[in-house]
Amino acid sequence: MKTPKCPKCSQPMEEGFILDQAHNFQSAEKWVEGPPQWSFWTGLKLNGRKKRQVATYCCPKCGFLESYATMED
Numbered sequence: 464m465k466t467p468k469c470p471k472c473s474q475p476m477e478e479g480f481i482l483d484q485a486h487n488f489q490s491a492e493k494w495v496e497g498p499p500q501w502s503f504w505t506g507l508k509l510n511g512r513k514k515r516q517v518a519t520y521c522c523p524k525c526g527f528l529e530s531y532a533t534m535e536d
């Protein structure tokens with residue numbers, strides 16, 4: 464994918480991702496299809512949901528963040 468430009472200051476943005484540090488392990492944030500549904504036993508219900516990796520671009524000048532769902536996973 465082409466590097467996006469910041470919509471506020473037109474700087475080329477840097478690719479990265481949002482770190483998810485829940486449950487004492489580190490992973491990258493993911494996009495999940497549909498609204499969140501909670502289960503008392505397992506927390507969020509994710510059975511059969513479509514998930515995609517999320518790439519987040521950051522503007523080095525103003526810090527604006529822009530996220531894109533990338534490949535399915």
Ligand SMILES: [Zn+2]
Pocket residue numbers: 469470471472473474522523524525526527
């Ligand atoms: Zn900016």
